[in-house]
Amino acid sequence: xxxxxxxxxxxxxxxxxxxxxxxxxxxxxxxxxxxxxxxxxxxxxxxxxxxxxxxxxxxxxxxxxxxxxxxxxxxxxxxxxxxxxxxxxxxxxxxxxxxxxxxxxxxxxxxxxxxxxxxxxxxxxxxxxxxxxxxxxxxxxxxxxxxxxxxxxxxxxxxxxxxxxxxxxxxxxxxxxxxxxxxxxxxxxxxxxxxxxxxxxxxxxxxxxxxxxxxxxxxxxxxxxxxxxxxxxxxxxxxxxxxxxxxxxxxxxxxxxxxxxxxxxxxxxxxxxxxxxxxxxxxxxxxxxxxxxxxxxxxxxxxxxxxxxxxxxxxxxxxxxxxxxxxxxxxxxxxxxxxxxxxxxxxxxxxxxxxxxxxxxxxxxxxxxxxxxxxxxxxxxxxxxxxxxxxxxxxxxxxxxxxxxxxxxxxxxxxxxxxxxxxxxxxxxxxxxxxxxxxxxxxxxxxxxxxxxxxxxxxx
Numbered sequence: 136x137x138x139x140x141x142x143x144x145x146x147x148x149x150x151x152x153x154x155x156x157x158x159x160x161x162x163x164x165x166x167x168x169x170x171x172x173x174x175x176x177x178x179x180x181x182x183x184x185x186x187x188x189x190x191x192x193x194x195x196x197x198x199x200x201x202x203x204x205x206x207x208x209x210x211x212x213x214x215x216x217x218x219x220x221x222x223x224x225x226x227x228x229x230x231x232x233x234x235x236x237x238x239x240x241x242x243x244x245x246x247x248x249x250x251x252x253x254x255x256x257x258x259x260x261x262x263x264x265x266x267x268x269x270x271x272x273x274x275x276x277x278x279x280x281x282x283x284x285x286x287x288x289x290x291x292x293x294x295x296x297x298x299x300x301x302x303x304x305x306x307x308x309x310x311x312x313x314x315x316x317x318x319x320x321x322x323x324x325x326x327x328x329x330x331x332x333x334x335x336x337x338x339x340x341x342x343x344x345x346x347x348x349x350x351x352x353x354x355x356x357x358x359x360x361x362x363x364x365x366x367x368x369x370x371x372x373x374x375x376x377x378x379x380x381x382x383x384x385x386x387x388x389x390x391x392x393x394x395x396x397x398x399x400x401x402x403x404x405x406x407x408x409x410x411x412x413x414x415x416x417x418x419x420x421x422x423x424x425x426x427x428x429x430x431x432x433x434x435x436x437x438x439x440x441x442x443x444x445x446x447x448x449x450x451x452x453x454x455x456x457x458x459x460x461x462x463x464x465x466x467x468x469x470x471x472x473x474x475x476x477x478x479x480x481x482x483x484x485x486x487x488x489x490x491x492x493x494x495x496x497x498x499x500x501x502x503x504x505x506x507x508x509x510x511x512x513x514x515x516x517x518x519x520x521x522x523x524x525x526x527x528x529x530x531x532x533x534x535x536x537x538x539x540x541x542x543x544x545x546x547x548x549x550x551x552x553x554x555x556x557x558x559x560x561x562x563x564x565x566x567x568x569x570x571x572x573x574x575x576x577x578x579x580x581x582x583x584x585x586x587x588x589x590x591x592x593x594x595x
Contacts, residue, residue, distance in 0.1 A: 173237065178211065187205070187464065243279070257441045258287060269457040293485055299425075305397050328401070330390050332384050367547035410498055465482040466493070467494075540585045
């Protein structure tokens with residue numbers, strides 16, 4: 136009897152790989168000894184990393200006769216990646232390499248301003264036919280799709296926008312209409328029912344918050360007021376939205392799941408995270424809206440890192456991701472010809488021509504026909520690198536104090552963009568120890584503001 140049991144156990148163990156293959160599809164491509172290697176640091180989710188690694192390996196083997204293994208290094212979000220490069224500067228100066236070949240994902244501001252100015256990126260002269268096929272025009276409504284300096288240091292690989300994901304059932308219970316604009320997230324009936332992402336941890340969250348501030352600045356200019364005052368209006372709106380927050384999570388990717396569970400009613404997220412969740416649970420439960428004229432479409436870039444040890448393979452990866460084959464991988468339905476093997480990625484390709492033949496695409500969305508009226512402007516995003524820190528000091532660290540204040544007193548912000556830029560400059564030039572003191576000092580300013588508001592409310 137015991138011998139029979141051991142035989143059964145042996146057969147079960149032997150069959151496990153075949154059962155897993157049947158359950159989830161084809162297993163990852165084996166790492167052949169003759170394969171080349173490329174090291175990529177990225178905040179992308181596992182499905183994107185897996186699908187592009189396998190597709191690139193197959194493409195590279197067909198085109199160059201040898202496979203290419205993608206070795207991913209994950210350091211959280213864009214902020215963590217920036218900190219990695221800052222901490223590795225000494226190593227680079229000694230060895231001439233960061234031990235990283237490519238940075239992929241994190242938003243155009245992260246690449247064009249933070250990484251480029253930090254001297255982390257290396258230029259790449261792509262063949263003209265590849266560059267023109269991917270970018271027949273260098274911009275979308277004035278927003279650059281790749282770095283137009285010579286040679287370019289970064290290239291957009293997909294397009295993203297921001298909006299509101301919401302739980303229809305929860306909103307009905309709360310008797311709150313489905314949101315249409317950012318301002319709708321201030322509805323006091325949503326107190327404790329909103330989820331937001333921490334902008335000091337997530338570049339996507341910081342970009343979404345910046346869009347709200349930019350829209351307020353543009354509105355102020357249209358009204359004949361200064362954009363500096365509009366900045367204070369936008370930051371005030373952010374505080375009023377945060378007044379409704381139950382919590383701040385580390386990244387926007389977790390927000391659609393939390394909204395689906397019913398723990399919260401709505402949250403701000405990236406378009407593809409919301410679409411993927413809606414596909415999973417159905418439109419009867421979950422909705423997604425991009426505020427008209429108040430969201431921006433941004434490229435999600437890839438860039439070569441200075442001192443790349445596998446430069447040739449890294450450039451090949453850029454060429455692959457900008458090819459039609461790589462671009463169609465973003466939005467083609469899983470298991471359809473030319474699509475991902477296991478998971479639909481539901482991202483919007485940056486190559487304009489693929490939208491002319493969206494065969495087996497998961498989303499009937501063309502960002503080139505939809506984009507209109509508003510896009511991010513570098514002049515209005517001068518506080519971007521400091522915005523997350525301000526939100527952390529005024530909202531995240533003091534969330535419980537914030538919730539007890541009078542919501543109507545939270546807008547406008549206690550100072551305008553002019554003062555914010557002064558503080559940003561002080562913050563930028565401060566040592567780590569000085570930053571701790573500045574954070575304590577400025578957080579206390581907001582705490583005293585909220586205490587005064589609570590005291591006035593108590594009197595009435």
